[in-house]
Amino acid sequence: MGKSARPATISDVAALAGVSVGTASKALNGRGSLRAETRQRVQAAAEQLGFQANAAARTLSSGRTYTVGMITTDTIGRFSIPLLIGVEDALGAGRMSVFLCDGRDDPIREQYYLKTLLSRRVDGIIVTGRHARPRPPIGSGLPVPVVYAFVSSTDPEDCSVVADEAGGARKAIDHLLAVGRRRIAHVTGPEHHHSAVVRSSAAIEQLAEAGLQPAGPPLFGEWSEAWGRRAVGMLLATAGEFDAVFCGSDQVARGVTDALRAAGRRVPEDVAVVGFDNWDVMVLGCQPPLTSVDMNLEGLGRAAADLLLTAINGEPSPGPHVRPCRLVVRESTTVPVDSQPAG
Structure with a gap:
């Protein structure tokens, strides 16, 4: 009978990758200042050979x-x-x-x-x-x-x-201002919630720097679509005219867009909507897809x-x-160029 194949060693990996054993060890253990190409070459060699590091040996030698x-x-x-x-x-x-x-x-x-x-x-x-x-x-x-x-x-x-949640809220307001909105309402989660307070305060401060006040007082409630729908009813009854809503979460924003559509308000033509979290389940399921702040x-x-x-x-x-957070722009605030009728 033939001998069974022996397990690959770190020396085999180093030879295949064309590096020293020490370099191969650093590449596989995430240590040292190695070029990305070298690290990738060593990892590819290890995968090709089916190399499995001896965890017990590593622990004994490094104390980890x-x-x-x-x-x-x-x-x-x-x-x-x-x-x-x-x-x-x-x-x-x-x-x-x-x-x-x-x-x-x-x-x-x-x-x-x-x-x-x-x-x-x-x-x-x-x-x-x-x-x-x-x-x-x-x-x-x-x-x-x-x-x-x-x-x-x-x-x-x-x-x-x-x-930087505050920075993310400021980016949302700057975007709404850049697309021409001036009567911006704010709907968010519980007033005792840290993120709701931070995002709301930053949004109001950013509006003030632009010489504007929010369209009505910020509406604090729940992190839910149901609250977003109820909040729109409150806005329509008390806030007068508003052309944008910055929401403290994507769940709230999805409820807001549903209620605006039910009330005959077009999004984004009549009211632009921005969410927060960039939760794909919410932002892509929203009608239209939701502009949102991504943490x-x-x-x-x-x-x-x-x-x-x-x-x-x-x-x-x-x-x-x-x-920093980043703003992901979708159809709830601006109609993409490629979806506009050709001139």
Whole structure:
């Protein structure tokens, strides 16, 4: 009988990729300053040979387990899943695994997961949730680095990666002004909700800088389509004339567009509508498709993972790291050129 094929080694990968063993190791473990082309060549060689890194050997040689914990309070995954995708994209080059734990807004459960992750000797922890408001630190004097993503820590020395929600709201108002709207109403979520307050305040300030007042007082309610529909009834009864509505979320905006259409108001010809979150299920299902502010949650996840890796390597970056939002323009505020009749 012939001998069974032996497993590929790191030396085999290095030889196929035309690099040294040390370079191959760095490329597969996500370490070192290597050119993207070199890293990709090594990874391609590893895949071609079916190379599997010996996790136990890596742990013994480096003192690491090549695992990261992620603790969230976002039960439905609206925010944590895109963040997780970004985290895994960033950590995948280093062949690191992510353990996702749902704390369910329960401090006892959250501390249980923290202890469990530490007992598994994870190399670091990412903390996230469905609310952007600052939260208490998950612990003090922990043996591994912690990065907060989307949420921030009340301790200013903790490393946090957050979206510039205020900047996103200002971009929404600037866009509405740029397409000629001047009577802009605002409909958003609960008045006690951090994101609702931040987005609303920034929108009103941006209008004031343009010498304008909102078309009626901001309407605070729920993060729901039903609230968006009710809010339109209130606007039609009390706000007088308005030619645009900036909504604090895409769910609210979808309800607003439905109610405007039912009331005989055309979107965007009579009233332009902007949402917030760029949630594809909402913005693409809306009639017409919804212009919205995108917080780039996957980008937040990648940034959080990169910061965690540098902290694991002994170079922490304390304090908040604020990332810009972008505006994605669709038919709810302006008719695309390619859909207009030919002249």
